[in-house]
Amino acid sequence: MNTFEEKAKRYGGGWRSFITDWMILFLFVALVAIFSLTLSTFRTTDNIMNILRQAAFTAIIAMGEFFVILIGQMDMSISSIIGMVSIFFAGFVVKMGMPIWMAIVLVLAMAALIGMINGILVVYGKMPSFIATLVTMNIIKGLNYLYSRGLPISGLPDGFNFLGSGYVGIVPFPVILMFVVAAILFVITAHTSVGRSFYAVGGNLEASKLSGINVVFISILAFVFSGVLTAIGALGLTAKTLAGNVSLGENLLFDVMTIVVLGGTSLTGGRGRVFGVVIGALFLQVISNAMVLMGINTYWQWVVKGIILIIVVLIDSNTKRDIVTTSRKTKLASAEEK
Amino acid sequence: MKSRSQADTGAQAAALPLVELKNCTMEFPGVRALDNVNFTLMPGECHGLVGENGAGKSTLSKCITGENHMTRGELFMEGKKVRLSGYSIKESQRLGLQVVHQEFQLMSEMTGLENIFIGHYARRGGLIDWKTLNRRARELMDFLQCDVDLNVPVHYLRTAEKQIIQLAKAVQSESKVLILDELTAVLQEKDILNIFRIIGILKAKGMGIIYISHRLNEIFECCDSYTVLCDGRHIDSGNVRDIDQQKLIKMIIGRELTQVYPKMGTQFGDTMLEVKGLTAPRAFRDISFYVRSGEVIGLAGLVGAGKTELVQAIFGTHPVTGGTILIRGREVKIKNPEHAIRLGLGYIPDERRTLGLNMKFDIKENTVLPSMSKFRKFKIFQDHRAEARSAYDINEKLELSYYSLWQSVEKLSGGNQQKIVIAKWMLRNSEIFLLDEPTRGIDVGAKFEIYKLIHELTRQGKSVVMVSPELEELIGLCNRIYILYEGSIMDIVEGERKTQEVIISSLLGVNGK
Secondary structure, X not given: OOOHHHHOOOOOOOHHHHHHHOHHHHHHHHHHHHHHHHOOOOOOHHHHHHHHHHHHHHHHHHHHHHHHHHOOOOOOOHHHHHHHHHHHHHHHHHHOOOOHHHHHHHHHHHHHHHHHHHXXXXXXXXXXXXXXXXXXHHHHHHHHHHHXXXXXXXXXXXXXXXXXXXXXXXXXXXXXXXXXXXXXXXXXXHHEHHHXXXXXXXXXXXXXXXXXXXXXXXXXXXXXXXXXXXXXXXXXXXXXXXXXXXXXXXXXXXXXXXXXXXXXXXXXXOOOOHHHHHHHHHHHHHHHHHHHHOOOOOHHHHHHHHHHHHHHHHHHHHOOOOOOOHHHHHHHHHHHHO | OOOOOOOOOOOOOOOOOOEXXXXXXXXXXXXXXXXXXXXXEOOOOEEEXXXXXXXXXXXXXXXXXXXXXXXXXXXXXXXXXXXXXXXXXXXXHHOOEEEEEOOOOOOOXXXXXXXXXXXXXXXXXXXXXXXXXXXXXXXXXXXXXXXXXXXXXXXXXXXXXXXXXHHHHHHHOOOOEEEEEOHHHHOOHHHHHHHHHHHXXXXXXXOEEEEEOOOHHHHHHHOOEEEEEEXXXXXXXXXXXXXXXXXXXXXXXXXXXXXXXXXXXXXXXXXXXXXEEEEEOOOEEEEEEEEEOOOEEEEEEOOOOOHHHHHHHHOOOOOOOEEEEEEOOEEEOOOOHHHHHHOOEEEEOOOHHHHHOOOOOEHHHHHHHHHHXXXXXXXXXXXXXXXXXXXXXXXXXXXXXXXOOOOEHHHOOHHXXXXXXXXXXHHOOOOEEEEXXXXXXXXXXXXXXXXXXXXXXXXXXXXXXXXXXXXXXXXXXXXEEEEEEOOEEEEEEEHHHOOHHHHHHHHOOOOOO
């Protein structure tokens, strides 16, 4: 009979399972090392900070999408939510003269409401999330254009720029924000029962329900998280230009999906890590940054990102990641004979 | 007894064996799944293949079908040696081998007719010749002496009817050898008898049948010969007439079983759960029963009698329109599983792999899932170490075989998986256990361990409501058995009347109170 210590040792298989679990981290380190050695413009402190700053808000938005994918659903509406937050925030502040904090609270509430509607359509309406969020995406897009007539709203106060471009010491403020958000979400996912319920629902909805998990609440909460985190990211993107713009998030959905999957999140749900998403965002940003530094036409980025997504999804759907490695099957078999 | 199957030596001594496997060894990385196993199947023979889960039954049948490539050994089909390099499922099907699983390989939206002939459509002028297909289907049904509606999508059919379609499909493709893998695991007595009848017809046609089942009495009812495997080794083969169930069990688990069912207590406490006049449209009506502390009661009935729905209704996942549920004498309205769990109910569903466990989670996560709220630090954070500790304690108590708390539950055997599902509710301190077919698809040895567990639960004063298609099991464990027929209680048997005969006749709706 084995003791508790023996049976509770995480990664009993040793470094091998650790490496497969954190593959993306090692790839990221390798990528950074290669570019640092080959590109002298890449390894400057300024450039590194620039990469972090540019990745920060996309990473926050991707962390929202992460929750939805974790429960095995999909949120297409984020691109319109970004546009909505940007244009309505600028509208509230510039046109209606609202204080900034009130405008922020208001747009966050709007985004949470959209998330809730998405969740309700999926849970109670039993709509496939792909369709439900595609519909809300288009409705919001329409409302955005009706409100703004397609024109940007500029003239946000200069102080608001700090959110997008400010520095604390040498570290850009968005980077700090990204890590704070990631840390909070990490604690939620790994150390609270609500967080672990996301994994349970994504892993097996019916079994979770029969184990007493409030699957309705958890599913709707995932969409609300997605909405709110998208709104935070959108506020940051707006702050960079100091203008509200409806088309702000139009090309972002693809990047966000790539980041989430790149971070090791299973597309069928139930598996993934918050910090994986952060690394995924940095990974993608390092690639586009290096391509810019090498003077490659920016449209090539779309091609390269597309290829990356194909490779990652292929790996995700063709490997069964499992803590039990082949070398340990023998031990397992002998344990079962007993 | 020592030699290979000698059944039918008298009648068909001259015939060549349909399948002959010699010295088959199958090695997976690190594990020897089969060790020098011999196996022979004659025409017109039904050969029972028995053994515990992991004994090598499915590996053996996969070696024959070509799904696995044996490491060493020879395979002969009708006397001709099969070239093993390049042998595949496709090749074995061409040689006349078909496998019928309990899981359906049918297209649920297509009709029975389309399913039977899929891939073999008769054509005329490039179009499918439905007239010919219809005629041939009718001939097939006549041959099998069955009456199944072939013109509706198969998902409208009963489980037993779907299996008849699978058998018809195998017959129409001119198969010579049929492997029936746990076909009857989800069937009721009446339908099983029908399958046996069909097996008889197929045997008379000269087909050979390899019959894999956990229900040992079936081996005696429909097989001519048997082969026992244990830990990948060939234990014994012979004629079923020369053996009895006790001996067979002993060979399968490698030890003698003195007491199959533990001695259940006769002293019961207060009534824990009482159901009065519970009704749900199209599922069951006017159901009343009670269970006391320390007592096991059984729910018996055919498929469609409403047993599963009844249990689900108590657990809050099936809507009810009338009646009351009382827990510890207090009337409750159970809204959802969450509510049911708070009231002290624990549900062990029939579909272990899809409803009972989360296959993506490890052992620890699965075990603590319903009890997460018990392990809080500062009210909101989860205490992982305390969780792991309790998961370890409870699983050790249930004698679970595992390597690490963090291993995925997917690769555990059925018996071990079921132990985790029960452990979940023991850790949650549930008082009333609702068990829906707790021994479905698990092997003999593991079944006895589940029985012991149920006994242990009652000793702790828990109440158990148990649904099972195996009457023997209900008779052995339950103090009282409620028999459902088409949604209402037909009969209640206890004490002297707890016999197979009484229960079966009530199951079929023959006698009643």
